[in-house]
Amino acid sequence: MEIKIMKNILDRNQNKANEVKNLLTLKKVLMVNIISSPGAGKTTLLERTCEAIGGKFRIGVIEGDITTDRDAQRLKKYNIPIVVINTEGGCHLDSHSISKVIDSFDLDNLDVLFVENIGNLICPSQFDLGENFKLAVVSTTEGDDKPGKYPMLFREAEAVLLNKTDLIPYTNFSFESFNSDLKKINSKVPLFEISCTSGDGLEGWYNWISDKILLSNG
């Protein structure tokens, strides 16, 4: 019975996601659904990304948070449109919550809409929000076994950002283990090794996401 209920929820989510997707395609806005564990660095990645490509592209952000607007507060300084969705305990965003706020954005004057999902490596990967693709962010301090243990997100992701590479010297993180597990799950997925603190490796991410935005706007 619970399986049928889950299917109904996912079907209704997919229908609404398709509406969002059609609208954004029409408006030529790229939508990126950013998913990670709590504290892997999604907000800091958005900070760095706004600083690097905010002059070139018009960026909007949807901040999914259980109960606060702290992440949105951190992004206010970039003077970009931001909408907060508080799930009030909910463990993921769904397409209905996105649909309700999408009209708050001036879509004719937007190139890319980043959605920072709830910090959770599991549930958000099951819900299409209408995005062009999901982006997986994972930090070295979580350990090198995450792709093997939480495969769903890594299977779905269009790219993987391995963050906090500056902390590798202080941990037992093995890049070989991590990469070998990841490639078994998603053999061709682009992997960016980055540190949002030191800035290492971010250039590759900026180029990759810029190409995606240009393609979608074209």
Next chain:
Amino acid sequence: MEIKIMKNILDRNQNKANEVKNLLTLKKVLMVNIISSPGAGKTTLLERTCEAIGGKFRIGVIEGDITTDRDAQRLKKYNIPIVVINTEGGCHLDSHSISKVIDSFDLDNLDVLFVENIGNLICPSQFDLGENFKLAVVSTTEGDDKPGKYPMLFREAEAVLLNKTDLIPYTNFSFESFNSDLKKINSKVPLFEISCTSGDGLEGWYNWISDKILLSNG
């Protein structure tokens, strides 16, 4: 409608949790439900705990994992009874899954049963497994804003273990921020600042959990 479905699920979960709780009380076994984000250090904490108090108490472990038995493999060397529950994509353990495996343990010869829940700061905090209490593990590398942003677990927890204190010098983690947020949510909760890598602070945890086990066995 979805709210009613959720209430039914939680009601059925609570009924089964009460059965588990009654059985474990009768057998004088303490059950601890360990919850954290992915990679906060639950398995390493169990390794250290087995090494420190495994000679004094008879320990059993239920390993919740989405799809592998990797954590259980890490604990095999302690020669303790371990049962793996694979949720096959599920984001939390529930009391029905515990009830199904509880008879695999020789409860007359067990002092404490640790349950390592799925790595998820949200969903597991809503499901009573029949435990005596929930234990929150959070790592410094996740950032100092986790109690404020994910309050449910920290409100429920009988104790909080702040792990990876050895990495604080390499991050912007503020203990004052963390502690102030935590105390607003759960003013009297014991907080152990530990490093499962260096061993710092673990003595306080060993003493605290030993007292709990002795009380429950008495």
